[in-house]
Amino acid sequence: MTLVTxxxxxxxxxxxxxxxxxxxxxxxxxxxxxxxxxxxxxxxELSQLCLIWGCLLAIAWVLNMRRHITVNAVTALLPPAVQKxxxxxxxxxxxxxxxxVTIWGWDIFHDSFTRGRTTGSLLDLPSWVAELSVPVGFxxxxxxxxxxxxxxxxxxxASLGSSHx
Numbered sequence: 001m002t003l004v005t006x007x008x009x010x011x012x013x014x015x016x017x018x019x020x021x022x023x024x025x026x027x028x029x030x031x032x033x034x035x036x037x038x039x040x041x042x043x044x045e046l047s048q049l050c051l052i053w054g055c056l057l058a059i060a061w062v063l064n065m066r067r068h069i070t071v072n073a074v075t076a077l078l079p080p081a082v083q084k085x086x087x088x089x090x091x092x093x094x095x096x097x098x099x100x101v102t103i104w105g106w107d108i109f110h111d112s113f114t115r116g117r118t119t120g121s122l123l124d125l126p127s128w129v130a131e132l133s134v135p136v137g138f139x140x141x142x143x144x145x146x147x148x149x150x151x152x153x154x155x156x157x158a159s160l161g162s163s164h165x
Contacts, residue, residue, distance in 0.1 A: 002147050004060075004140075004143045004144055004146075004147045005064055005144065005147055007140065007143075008060035008061045008063075008064050008140055008143075008144045009061050009064065011057040011058070011060060011061060011140060012057065012058045012060070012061025012062065012065075013061075014057055015053065015054040015055065015056075015057035015058035015061070016054065016058065017054075018050040018051070018053050018054030018057070019050070019051065019054040019055070019058075021047075021050045021054075022047045022050040022051045022054065025043045025046055025047040025050070026043065026044075026047050028040070028043060029043035029044065029047070041122040041123065042122075042123055045119065045121050045122075045123050045125065046123075048130075049125070049129065049130055052130050052133050053130075053133045055137075056133040056134060056136065056137025056138070057133070057136070057137055057140070059137055059138075059140075059141050060137070060140040060141045060143070060144035060145075061144075063094070063141060063144050063145060063148060063160065064144055064147075064148070066157075066159065066160060066161055067161060068160055068161040069161055070159055070160055070161030072159050072161075075159070076159075083159070084152065084157065087152060087157050087159065087160055088149060088152055090160055091145050091148055091149045091152070091160070092149070094141065094142075094145045095142055095145045095146060095149070098138045098139075098141045098142040098145060099138075099142055101134065101135075101138040102134075102135045102138040102139045102142060103135075105131070105134030105135035105138060106135040108131050108134070109128050109131040109132045109134070109135055112126070112127040112128040112131050113126075113128040148160075
């Protein structure tokens with residue numbers, strides 16, 4: 001296992017914890033709002049933050065675990081060598097897309113950070129806290145896709161996702 005894969009897995013586990021925290025916060029908000037008529041000022045915004053970070057931290061781990069949604073009705077009919085080529089082309093597309101999103105995401109984060117933008121909500125959190133998740137998550141996805149592309153030469157990978165046809 002490479003260092004990148006180890007980081008991806010730990011990021012994915014942390015992302016899963018953040019998604020769990022999202023569920024707990026939203027449940028608390030619903031109970032507080034509808035049963036006790038005491039809504040919180042923090043649950044909605046913090047749960048959104050956890051949801052964003054949780055999803056973007058997990059995308060590289062999901063790639064490594066081959067759990068992205070794929071449609072392989074046609075590619076499954078192709079010879080193994082062509083299937084491997086399709087996986088390589090898919091990984092190249094993921095890498096290019098992820099690099100672009102990482103660069104643009106960094107620019108957006110940096111702009112918000114330097115200007116001191118905030119969410120404008122009751123918590124008034126800095127906007128960059130949520131925006132930083134985009135370059136972090138997609139940089140990790142880029143690195144994991146590069147690892148998967150390198151491993152493709154030695155493995156029998158026929159798909160990037162799980163199939164339930």
